[in-house]
Amino acid sequence: MTFNPVQLQTVKPAESNGLSTSSPSDITKTFGDFLQKALDGVxxxxxxxxxxxxxxxxxxxxxxxxxxxxxxxxLSLQLTSQIRDKVIEAYQEIMRMQI
Known part of the structure; x- marks a missing residue:
């Protein structure tokens, strides 16, 4: 069994004006499902x-x-921990931003 960490997720626009029917919660759920599948693969x-x-x-x-x-x-475990580190780093960067 092989682990494919990169799978493209596409969001299709619903209308010609560029708006999509996917809400932020739908996108978050899709991303969460992707992460769960990746962790299950590891x-x-x-x-x-x-x-x-x-x-x-x-x-x-x-x-x-x-x-x-x-x-x-x-290698899969190393990739997973590197991704985790990058996500934590990105979260910390967002938390440091001034609004």
């Missing part, structure tokens, strides 16, 4: 690594397959 990869480790111990899987799955899960 969790699935980690579970896959544990399963492959068990299969390796039983002699059913080659060590190279375990290493590849482990590296994929590690």
């Amino acid at each position: 969790s699935t990869q980690e579970q896959n690594v544990h399963t492959m480790n068990d299969q390796y111990m039983l002699g059913n899987v080659d060590v190279s397959q375990v290493m590849v799955a482990s590296q994929q899960a590690e």
